[in-house]
Amino acid sequence: MARLLYNQECGWDDRVEALVARIAADFIDHVDPTRERCWIAERDGQFLGCAFVVADESAQDTAKLRLVLVLPAARGTGLGRRLVREAVTFARGCKYRHMVLWTDGTLTAARRIYETEGFSLVRERSTGASVRSLWVNSGGWISNRPMTAQ
Numbered sequence: 001m002a003r004l005l006y007n008q009e010c011g012w013d014d015r016v017e018a019l020v021a022r023i024a025a026d027f028i029d030h031v032d033p034t035r036e037r038c039w040i041a042e043r044d045g046q047f048l049g050c051a052f053v054v055a056d057e058s059a060q061d062t063a064k065l066r067l068v069l070v071l072p073a074a075r076g077t078g079l080g081r082r083l084v085r086e087a088v089t090f091a092r093g094c095k096y097r098h099m100v101l102w103t104d105g106t107l108t109a110a111r112r113i114y115e116t117e118g119f120s121l122v123r124e125r126s127t128g129a130s131v132r133s134l135w136v137n138s139g140g141w142i143s144n145r146p147m148t149a150q
Helices: 002-010 015-030 079-093 108-116 131-135
Strands: 037-043 046-055 062-070 098-102 119-123 140-143
Touching: 015 046, 015 062, 037 079, 046 079, 062 079, 079 098, 079 108, 108 119
Parallel strands: 062 098
Antiparallel strands: 037 046, 046 062, 098 140, 119 140
């Protein structure tokens, strides 16, 4: 699914599918349901999108927002924003102080959602056209809102 979506839209190759599968498998194998969560949106049994919150192993007070994916059929409906809001609300409830994510510079609609939902661009790095650079080295965001219960 991710390969088809991002191959058509961004020209990414099969490695994106492997990366998504690895992240999802790690979540399933190691999930801590008190601090981590996955949302899957569907309509009439058809997948429309998802988002994951996972603990950052390198920082106890930090959550990672991972795999925010919205299929083209569901774009423009507010689903992406809702998934991000649910994830941020969950992270606040878990008392995380920070939430980080990496995204690609070509995903401008996603970046707009992150900005309007309280994230700020921290840094950008380009290391070429590998899948790793698309997901990890292209851009970083960190929430600029305190992650305290509201």
